[in-house]
Structures are given as structure tokens and as C-alpha cells.
Amino acid sequence: MPPDDDRRLVALYDAHAPSVWRYVVHLTGDPAGADDIVQETLLRAWRSPRILEQEPESARSWMFTVARNLVIDEVRSARHRHEVRVAELPERGREDGTDALFESLLVEEALAGLDLEHRAVIVHAYYGGCSIAEVARRLGIPEGTVKSRLHYGLRALRLALQEKGVTR
Structure with a gap:
């Protein structure tokens, strides 16, 4: 121009x-x-x-x-x-937490099905956020035993959740 x-x-x-x-x-x-x-x-x-x-x-x-x-x-x-004009914008949709609650109940049920030694190691490590050394110190067992119980406990937990249809 x-x-x-x-x-x-x-x-x-x-x-x-x-x-x-x-x-x-x-x-x-x-x-x-x-x-x-x-x-x-x-x-x-x-x-x-x-x-x-x-x-x-x-x-x-x-x-x-x-x-x-x-x-x-x-x-x-x-x-x-x-278009529909409204005086106020609608609230954003929020997750209601039902699915998360249902899944946590299934995990809790599956954990309850484990023997006490495996359940204690998993709870301390995953829910308590403890390291292998901390779990060993708290439970008074060797670190190798903690690792072994974690391995077999998680395997049993996975199998229990598969039976409930939560995982593959």
C-alpha cells in the first residue's frame, strides 16, 4: 500500500x-x-x-x-x-473421585489377602515412602529380605488385582 x-x-x-x-x-x-x-x-x-x-x-x-x-x-x-448466551460461565467439570476410591478399595482388599510379612514391606515402601534400608531398620530384617519380600509381595498383589479385573 x-x-x-x-x-x-x-x-x-x-x-x-x-x-x-x-x-x-x-x-x-x-x-x-x-x-x-x-x-x-x-x-x-x-x-x-x-x-x-x-x-x-x-x-x-x-x-x-x-x-x-x-x-x-x-x-x-x-x-x-x-450459541446460547448466559450471564455466568458454567463451572468446570471435576472428577468426582469415584473411580479412584473404587480402585483404592480393590487395592486395599488385595493387600489384605497378602501374608503379613509381604504386606508390611509393601506398605512401608510404597505407602510410607521408605527406602529399602529404612524398611529393613523399621521391621528389623536384613535389606536382602526386604527386597525379596517386596518382589514376591508385589507379584502376589499383581495376581490378586488381576483376579479382581483391575490389571491385565
């Missing part, structure tokens, strides 16, 4: 955009939507160089007509017909 056209477009915006915006807000009641309509109107003026060369009154009339037609097109659009 030549520099002279840039100046004319800026002058067109300065002279007419506020009144076109008020007109669109009057038609729609939507200030944010009015911004979009005014922007599209000015874009169409920029694409139509003859508008930049017209007298200010003719350009103003042209811009009001284009803005009105854009409002009508928006109201007729499928997007507008299917």
Missing part, C-alpha cells in the same frame, strides 16, 4: 471508526463483537482502494452499510444460532 493510502486509511479510521463502533454496539449490544465488526469493515475499506479516494461522507455511509451487513451476516450465521 503506498504511503499516501496509509495516511488515508488512518484518517478514515480516525474519522469514522468510533461512530461505526457505537452504531454496531447499538445494533448488537456487544462491545467485543463491535470491535470485530469495525475491524472487518476497515479491512474491507483497505481492500477497496476506491473507498479511500471518496469524499468523507460517502466513505462514512459505505462503512455504516458494510458494518450493518456484517452484523446481519453474523446474526444469520449458524454459529450465532447455536
Whole structure:
């Protein structure tokens, strides 16, 4: 766009955009939507160089007509017909925790089916967050025994959960 056209477009915006915006807000009641309509109107003026060369009154009339037609097109659009305006946005959906609760009950049941030695090692290591050395110290058994009981205890736990349909 030549520099002279840039100046004319800026002058067109300065002279007419506020009144076109008020007109669109009057038609729609939507200030944010009015911004979009005014922007599209000015874009169409920029694409139509003859508008930049017209007298200010003719350009103003042209811009009001284009803005009105854009409002009508928006109201007729499928997007507008299917949108439902509400005063407040709905709350975001939240997980209700039912699945997690159900799974924790199944794990608790499966743990209860293990023998006491295996269950104690798994509970200390996984639920207590203890290291192998800490579990060994707390239970008074060697670290190798802790590792062995963890291995076989987890294997038995996996089998019990498979029987309940929780894992593969």
C-alpha cells in the first residue's frame, strides 16, 4: 500500500471508526463483537482502494452499510444460532473421585489377602515412602529380605488385582 493510502486509511479510521463502533454496539449490544465488526469493515475499506479516494461522507455511509451487513451476516450465521448466551460461565467439570476410591478399595482388599510379612514391606515402601534400608531398620530384617519380600509381595498383589479385573 503506498504511503499516501496509509495516511488515508488512518484518517478514515480516525474519522469514522468510533461512530461505526457505537452504531454496531447499538445494533448488537456487544462491545467485543463491535470491535470485530469495525475491524472487518476497515479491512474491507483497505481492500477497496476506491473507498479511500471518496469524499468523507460517502466513505462514512459505505462503512455504516458494510458494518450493518456484517452484523446481519453474523446474526444469520449458524454459529450465532447455536450459541446460547448466559450471564455466568458454567463451572468446570471435576472428577468426582469415584473411580479412584473404587480402585483404592480393590487395592486395599488385595493387600489384605497378602501374608503379613509381604504386606508390611509393601506398605512401608510404597505407602510410607521408605527406602529399602529404612524398611529393613523399621521391621528389623536384613535389606536382602526386604527386597525379596517386596518382589514376591508385589507379584502376589499383581495376581490378586488381576483376579479382581483391575490389571491385565
